[in-house]
Every structure is written in C-alpha cells, then in structure tokens.
Amino acid sequence: MSTGLEQLYQQIILDHAKARHGSPLQEYLGAGRAGESHQLNPVCGDEITLRAGVAEGNVTSVTWDGAGCAISMASASVLTDLVQGLPRDEVLSLIDAFREVLRSRGRIEADEEVLGDAAAFSGVSRFPARVKCAMLAWVALEESLLAANA
Amino acid sequence: MPVVETPVTLTPSDAGLTDAEVHRIRNDFPILGTEINGKPLIYLDSGATSQNPVSVMEAEQEFYEQRNAAVHRGAHTLAVEATDAYEDARTAVARFIGARTSELVWTSNATEGINLVAYAMSNAAAGRGGEAARRFAVGPGENIVVTEMEHHANLIPWQELAARTGAELRFLPVDDDGALRLEDAAGVITPATRLVAFSHASNVLGTINPVDELVRLARSVGALTLLDACQSVPHIPVDVKALDVDFLVFSGHKMLGPTGIGALYGRAELLNAMPPFLTGGSMITTVTMERAEYLPSPNRFEAGTQRISQAVALGAAANYLSETGMGRIEAWETALGARLVEGLEAIDGIRVLGPRAGMPRIGLAAFDVDGVHAHDVGQFLDDRGIAVRVGHHCAQPLHRRLGLTATTRASTYLYTTTDEVDAFLDAAAQVRPFFGAK
Ligand SMILES: Cc1ncc(COP(=O)(O)O)c(C=O)c1O
Numbered sequence: 001m002s003t004g005l006e007q008l009y010q011q012i013i014l015d016h017a018k019a020r021h022g023s024p025l026q027e028y029l030g031a032g033r034a035g036e037s038h039q040l041n042p043v044c045g046d047e048i049t050l051r052a053g054v055a056e057g058n059v060t061s062v063t064w065d066g067a068g069c070a071i072s073m074a075s076a077s078v079l080t081d082l083v084q085g086l087p088r089d090e091v092l093s094l095i096d097a098f099r100e101v102l103r104s105r106g107r108i109e110a111d112e113e114v115l116g117d118a119a120a121f122s123g124v125s126r127f128p129a130r131v132k133c134a135m136l137a138w139v140a141l142e143e144s145l146l147a148a149n150a
Numbered sequence: 151m152p153v154v155e156t157p158v159t160l161t162p163s164d165a166g167l168t169d170a171e172v173h174r175i176r177n178d179f180p181i182l183g184t185e186i187n188g189k190p191l192i193y194l195d196s197g198a199t200s201q202n203p204v205s206v207m208e209a210e211q212e213f214y215e216q217r218n219a220a221v222h223r224g225a226h227t228l229a230v231e232a233t234d235a236y237e238d239a240r241t242a243v244a245r246f247i248g249a250r251t252s253e254l255v256w257t258s259n260a261t262e263g264i265n266l267v268a269y270a271m272s273n274a275a276a277g278r279g280g281e282a283a284r285r286f287a288v289g290p291g292e293n294i295v296v297t298e299m300e301h302h303a304n305l306i307p308w309q310e311l312a313a314r315t316g317a318e319l320r321f322l323p324v325d326d327d328g329a330l331r332l333e334d335a336a337g338v339i340t341p342a343t344r345l346v347a348f349s350h351a352s353n354v355l356g357t358i359n360p361v362d363e364l365v366r367l368a369r370s371v372g373a374l375t376l377l378d379a380c381q382s383v384p385h386i387p388v389d390v391k392a393l394d395v396d397f398l399v400f401s402g403h404k405m406l407g408p409t410g411i412g413a414l415y416g417r418a419e420l421l422n423a424m425p426p427f428l429t430g431g432s433m434i435t436t437v438t439m440e441r442a443e444y445l446p447s448p449n450r451f452e453a454g455t456q457r458i459s460q461a462v463a464l465g466a467a468a469n470y471l472s473e474t475g476m477g478r479i480e481a482w483e484t485a486l487g488a489r490l491v492e493g494l495e496a497i498d499g500i501r502v503l504g505p506r507a508g509m510p511r512i513g514l515a516a517f518d519v520d521g522v523h524a525h526d527v528g529q530f531l532d533d534r535g536i537a538v539r540v541g542h543h544c545a546q547p548l549h550r551r552l553g554l555t556a557t558t559r560a561s562t563y564l565y566t567t568t569d570e571v572d573a574f575l576d577a578a579a580q581v582r583p584f585f586g587a588k
Contacts, residue, residue: 005530017585018586043541044540044543045555045556046523068523070526070585075347084553133525
C-alpha cells in the first residue's frame with residue numbers, strides 16, 4: 001500500500017467512520033438554544049444534517065445524521081468529540097483553523113494540541129477532491145452555531 | 151461543395167478485435183502511456199469521456215495550421231477550404247450513423263442537442279413555425295414520456311419544457327434490477343403523448359433498451375421519439391434508419407473526439423419544419439428589421455460562428471472508429487463487459503447494478519460495495535492508477551429507485567485490455583478488507 005493512501009485513511013479515521021460519535025440526530029432538550037444545518041456535496045451526494053445546542057456561550061450538544069464517504073463521516077464523528085462543552089467562540093476558531101489546514105494543499109500541518117484527533121485529517125489537504133468531504137460536518141456546525149445565535 | 155446524400159450502412163463483423171490489435175490501437179493514444187501516482191494509468195472512465203487518438207488531435211491541429219477561416223461566409227480560397235473541411239466532417243459523422251448529411255446538426259454535446267429539441271418544441275407551442283410546426287407543440291392535457299433510468303441530460307430539459315408549456319412529464323418505471331417495465335408502457339404512453347425520449351444504452355446499468363418496441367408504441371399514438379445515444383454511438387454500430395427514431399443525440403468527447411462538439415440527428419422533414427432554438431447569423435436567408443426567413447436544416451439550427459476545428463476532429467474520430475470496425479469494437483467491449491460483471495459478482499459484498507452475468511450488456515459495470523462509500527472505492531483505485539467514475543453518474547432518480555446514492559463505475563473502450571480489467575478486479579477485491587468492511 002502506498003503511503004499516500006495510508007496518510008489519507010489513517011486508522012483513527014477508519015475507526016471513527018464506523019463509530020460515528022454523535023449520530024443519530026437528536027432533539028435538543030437542553031437549556032439555551034439549538035441551531036441546525038443541512039449540507040450536501042452535490043459532486044458525490046455526501047449529506048449531513050447536524051444540530052448543535054448552545055447554552056451560556058458553550059456548545060452543549062452536537063448530534064447528526066449523515067450518509068457519505070469514510071472521510072466525511074469520520075470527520076463528523078471526530079468533530080462531535082472535539083467540541084463538546086467548549087465555548088462557542090473557541091469552536092468557531094477551531095473550525096477556521098481546520099479549514100486553513102485543509103485548504104493548504106499539505107503546506108500547513110495541523111497542531112495536535114489544538115485540533116486533537118482532527119489533526120489526522122491533515123493528509124486530506126493533499127487530496128483537493130476530498131477537502132469538501134472533510135469539511136462537510138464542520139461547515140454544518142458553523143452554520144448551526146450561527147443559527148443558534150440568531 | 152459536394153455533399154454526399156447516400157447513407158452508407160456499416161458492415162458489422164462478428165469477430166472482435168484481437169489482443170494484438172488492441173495493443174496496436176493503444177499506441178495511437180499517447181495518454182494511455184502516462185503514469186498516475188507512480189503506476190501505469192488504467193483508464194476505466196471512457197463512459198464519462200474517452201481519450202483521443204493522435205489522428206484526431208492532428209486533424210484539429212492541421213485545420214488550424216492550414217485551413218482556419220470562417221465557414222459559409224467568405225469567398226476567399228481559405229474560407230472555401232475551411233468550409234469543405236467542416237462539411238466533409240459532417241458527411242463523415244452522418245455516414246457513421248447512417249444519416250443524410252442534411253440531417254446532422256452540430257451541437258456542443260448531447261445535452262445541447264436535447265435542449266435544442268425541447269426549446270424548439272416550446273417555440274412551436276408558442277406558435278412559432280406556424281402550421282408546419284404544430285406537430286412539435288405540447289401543452290396542457292398532453293404529455294412527454296421519459297424513463298426512470300435517464301441521465302439528467304435527458305430528464306431536466308423535459309421537466310423544464312413541461313413547466314413552460316403546462317404539459318405533463320411522465321416516466322416509464324424500472325424494476326428492482328433496473329430493467330424497463332415495458333408491461334407498464336401502454337399505460338404511460340397514451341394518445342396524449344407528444345414525445346418519448348429515452349436512452350439507447352444506459353450509462354449506469356449498461357443495458358441496451360428495446361428501441362423497436364418503444365418506437366412502435368410511440369408511433370402507434372403519433373408521438374415523436376428522441377434517442378439519447380451517448381453510450382451507444384461510440385460503442386456499437388448505430389444506424390438511425392434501422393432504429394427508425396425521429397431524433398438522436400450523442401457527444402463527440404465520448405467517441406474519441408474533442409470536447410465542445412456533438413450532434414443531433416433528426417429526420418429531414420422534421421428538422422425542416424421545426425422552429426429554430428438559437429437564432430442569429432448564419433441561419434437565415436432574408437432579414438428585415440421586423441423578421442427573418444430561415445435556412446433549411448442543418449444550418450437552420452447552427453446560429454453564430456460554429457465549432458469548426460472540433461467538428462473536423464470529430465470527423466477524424468468517426469473515420470478512426472469506422473476503419474477499426476464498429477462491429478469488432480462492440481464484440482471486444484461486450485467480452486470486457488462480461489469479464490467485468492463475472493469478476494465483480496464473484497467478490498464478496500459487491501452488488502453489480504443492471505443485468506446479471508450472462509445477460510446482454512455493453513462494456514461497463516456500475517457497482518455498490520457493501521460498507522464502503524463509492525468515493526472511498528474510487529480513492530483506493532486511484533492510488534493504483536485506476537481511473538473510475540464515482541457518484542450518481544448524473545442519474546439520481548435511478549440511484550434512488552435502486553436504494554443507492556452513489557456507486558462506482560468502470561467503463562471500457564476499444565483500447566481497454568483484459569489485463570487492465572483483471573488488474574481492476576484484483577484491486578476491487580481488496581477494497582472491503584482495506585476499509586475493514588464487514
Ligand atoms: C446516457 C448519457 N446521456 C447524456 C450524457 C450527457 O452528455 P454530455 O455531457 O456530453 O452532453 C451522458 C454523458 O455523461 C450520458 O452518458
């Protein structure tokens with residue numbers, strides 16, 4: 001197996017693609033407000049509906065339904081674990097940091113201290129056709145957080 | 151300039167290409183010698199777009215180097231030579247499908263050909279073209295029929311036509327295996343049907359649809375027929391007169407030609423009565439400030455400066471295919487298609503769409519890998535230099551009907567070797583283990 005493929009499909013990604021933390025989508029019954037977003041990648045049909053709850057400025061819950069490739073599903077799962085309980089503003093900057101890494105075509109290495117397991121997606125940035133897959137859940141969360149604030 | 155009006159029918163030969171011939175053919179396609187990710191390219195995406203032989207690329211270059219000028223417009227020598235090259239190409243492509251030269255309209259691709267007919271029909275519905283064009287008009291209480299397996303190119307233009315005119319869009323359903331439910335056809339195609347549009351060969355299922363039966367049904371209610379021949383004209387001998395359809399479309403880039411060129415065939419009496427779609431220069435006889443008279447087909451449908459070098463190159467592509475022999479290409483690809491399906495069906499967790507092994511199919515196969523998304527399948531194969539198509543292949547309704555969102559498709563052409571098919575099958579067998587699919 002070539003290193004390219006293994007860089008893309010790291011074991012942690014393959015595991016999360018199956019575990020799908022945060023799925024299925026659930027009603028938000030907590031305090032504060034919830035926002036929701038549906039994202040579709042028309043190229044391959046990858047799809048996600050994500051709901052985020054925000055209370056007192058913190059992300060209290062992320063749940064989602066999705067169908068798609070290993071990269072998009074693993075990314076949603078990793079994201080769910082990463083952002084639980086974090087301040088909303090911090091989550092928004094994490095999304096920006098992740099986007100910057102993914103769009104860098106391999107030039108920017110993800111900081112594991114900041115992005116945790118999501119750093120495993122650094123390899124995706126060398127596969128421009130797959131960047132959208134990895135971003136799908138993150139864009140959905142970004143929109144949900146904006147909607148929850150509206 | 152001389153225009154040959156006698157269609158020449160192809161002589162099919164049942165002996166397919168040989169391995170040695172295919173290897174010789176490959177030398178005509180420089181791109182097949184390139185490497186992808188450090189591995190020799192195995193190009194199994196000809197159903198999306200085919201590669202070009204040197205003779206096609208040279209035809210386009212030679213045109214620009216020696217004959218480039220505006221066609222049908224100038225009196226100077228170069229303009230005459232350019233016009234000859236352009237019209238000779240039309241004759242070559244028309245003959246290739248058994249049509250008369252005047253029955254072959256250049257378009258950008260099949261999509262544009264279908265839109266041309268759809269817009270001509272709504273122009274007729276708006277009264278353009280007068281009494282002679284009434285047969286193209288559709289409106290409330292009437293319907294247009296497509297099938298559930300159509301490429302979006304042969305669906306959305308009809309949705310739009312229905313929305314513009316108040317006509318109804320109906321479809322012939324497919325069964326769980328993707329075969330057309332012909333037994334339902336009599337209830338769908340009715341005396342209110344104005345047009346039946348369907349694909350000759352499916353770009354997803356690989357089936358060849360029963361053109362005879364559908365044309366007979368359409369005729370019996372006075373409906374026109376349009377055949378989407380995108381996946382047949384490049385791969386099997388096609389004779390429009392034998393098929394007896396009213397309209398037929400195909401794309402040059404799927405038959406060894408360049409992008410940006412395709413064609414619409416229409417029976418001469420229909421094309422000459424049909425109102426134009428795009429209008430402007432080069433398609434008129436007399437123009438006043440108030441109105442214009444239009445040329446007969448094909449110029450009637452070719453407004454504005456045309457894709458001349460692309461047409462010339464497509465003529466060269468048709469000649470390349472004819473010289474190789476469409477019957478022999480068909481036989482070779484049928485064998486490859488059978489090898490693909492047999493090999494894929496033998497792999498655990500892979501479901502092939504369309505006809506089972508042993509049933510007729512063209513040289514392509516789309517499949518679902520249990521537990522692995524098509525995008526990941528494609529990525530795995532790409533790592534080995536194998537180019538396949540992943541996604542819905544512009545046929546979302548068909549995928550939805552079969553309970554899928556995305557599949558992987560391997561499609562062959564005259565330059566595909568059995569070794570390539572075997573390398574693909576070998577890689578396909580390793581996909582589920584790699585992703586740990588159970
Ligand atoms: C069956 C079928 N119809 C229509 C099309 C559309 O062809 P084009 O995009 O060249 O117009 C395609 C190709 O993608 C096809 O396979």
